[in-house]
Amino acid sequence: MTTTDSRADRIARFPFPFPRDQYRYSTNVEPAGHSTDTVAGSWGDTRIAIDAHYHRERAERERILAEDPSRHQCLPHMVPAAWDAMLTLMRTLADEYPDTMTLARRGVGWYWKNDLLGIEHTFVFGDLDTLPAQPLVYICGQIQEDVVLLDQREGELWGDAGLVTFAADWSFGFDVGMSFLEIHGPVPRIHSENIITRAHNFLMRLEPGQSYRRTNWTLTVDGKLDTSTETYPEWGKDRRTLADGPLDEVGDRLFLRTEVQHLIRLAHSGAVMFLIRTYLLPFRDVASVPEWGERLYRVLEDLPVDMAEYKGISRTREPGMRWLLTHGNVEL
Numbered sequence: 001m002t003t004t005d006s007r008a009d010r011i012a013r014f015p016f017p018f019p020r021d022q023y024r025y026s027t028n029v030e031p032a033g034h035s036t037d038t039v040a041g042s043w044g045d046t047r048i049a050i051d052a053h054y055h056r057e058r059a060e061r062e063r064i065l066a067e068d069p070s071r072h073q074c075l076p077h078m079v080p081a082a083w084d085a086m087l088t089l090m091r092t093l094a095d096e097y098p099d100t101m102t103l104a105r106r107g108v109g110w111y112w113k114n115d116l117l118g119i120e121h122t123f124v125f126g127d128l129d130t131l132p133a134q135p136l137v138y139i140c141g142q143i144q145e146d147v148v149l150l151d152q153r154e155g156e157l158w159g160d161a162g163l164v165t166f167a168a169d170w171s172f173g174f175d176v177g178m179s180f181l182e183i184h185g186p187v188p189r190i191h192s193e194n195i196i197t198r199a200h201n202f203l204m205r206l207e208p209g210q211s212y213r214r215t216n217w218t219l220t221v222d223g224k225l226d227t228s229t230e231t232y233p234e235w236g237k238d239r240r241t242l243a244d245g246p247l248d249e250v251g252d253r254l255f256l257r258t259e260v261q262h263l264i265r266l267a268h269s270g271a272v273m274f275l276i277r278t279y280l281l282p283f284r285d286v287a288s289v290p291e292w293g294e295r296l297y298r299v300l301e302d303l304p305v306d307m308a309e310y311k312g313i314s315r316t317r318e319p320g321m322r323w324l325l326t327h328g329n330v331e332l
């Protein structure tokens, strides 16, 4: 775990999402649990990523959830999957962070200890009376990842439970109960290019215990984690104030947002667990790595209009590119 929040650490751990100068949608999945090198450092050695922002992001999640409890959803048939997810996440935390996290059998129950939060608790699996909160609420209060659980039935996957406080321009409260294909309905290109049916087939074949990962990206203004549809009135105008504001401010106000998404088949319930971990890096820090500044410029320059519109970056990409031209080692 990185405990210091230095700028150098943030850059060194950033999952820079572009392997080439052009970005297009694809079924970009790879096995999880290994470290990926970047020109500035590495990321991805653990499935759950705890870093220097742990306490701040946890507090942010708690605040959002208190203001809007609909960020947590669990359809009645998903209760066993929620318990399964909680225990799997605890086991993963204990494996990956043995110095601070402990999970052990205690008689008919389980003992859980999280030293980062001073939590020590004994519970019986499936017995809500032994837990201070519902399983997803309890465990999501101890990680930085958003979680969606997909039920597999009738030859399809359904997003039937989850806790999502840091959505990038979508709403989990709106999507809950939808099929995987319906959830991806608004995304351009991926249907005609068969990307999403291939992803669906791939996910339905995941074996218990198997885990894969992929990345996704967008641009966000002012480093806001919560850009859900629900709070659009709070963050939507930021895009305009950035575009209309001084170019000098762009390097600090515009962020490259990468999501590292894990896909894990839960062994007991058979549900697919989807983890979304969000990383934000201001353009100024991106441009401090010359290869990244140039590559981000090229990707933004090349991105087709329909993809830019869907990502909500039509207004911000041009000022972002202009800023990178002057600060980002870009040769025209």
Ligand code: HEM
Residues within 6 Å of the ligand: 025, 026, 027, 028, 029, 148, 150, 159, 169, 170, 171, 175, 180, 183, 184, 186, 187, 190, 195, 196, 199, 200, 214, 216, 217, 218, 274, 310, 311
């Ligand atoms: C291999 C698996 C997957 C692939 C290839 C995939 C692909 C994509 C792509 C290309 C986008 C558009 C992103 C953008 O332009 O920023 C997207 C959006 C999205 N994906 Fe996935 N995805 C996968 C798994 C999942 C899973 C398991 C969920 C969980 C329910 C999910 C939920 C979403 C949501 C909610 C959006 C935003 C949709 C909206 O705008 O309303 N994805 N996905």
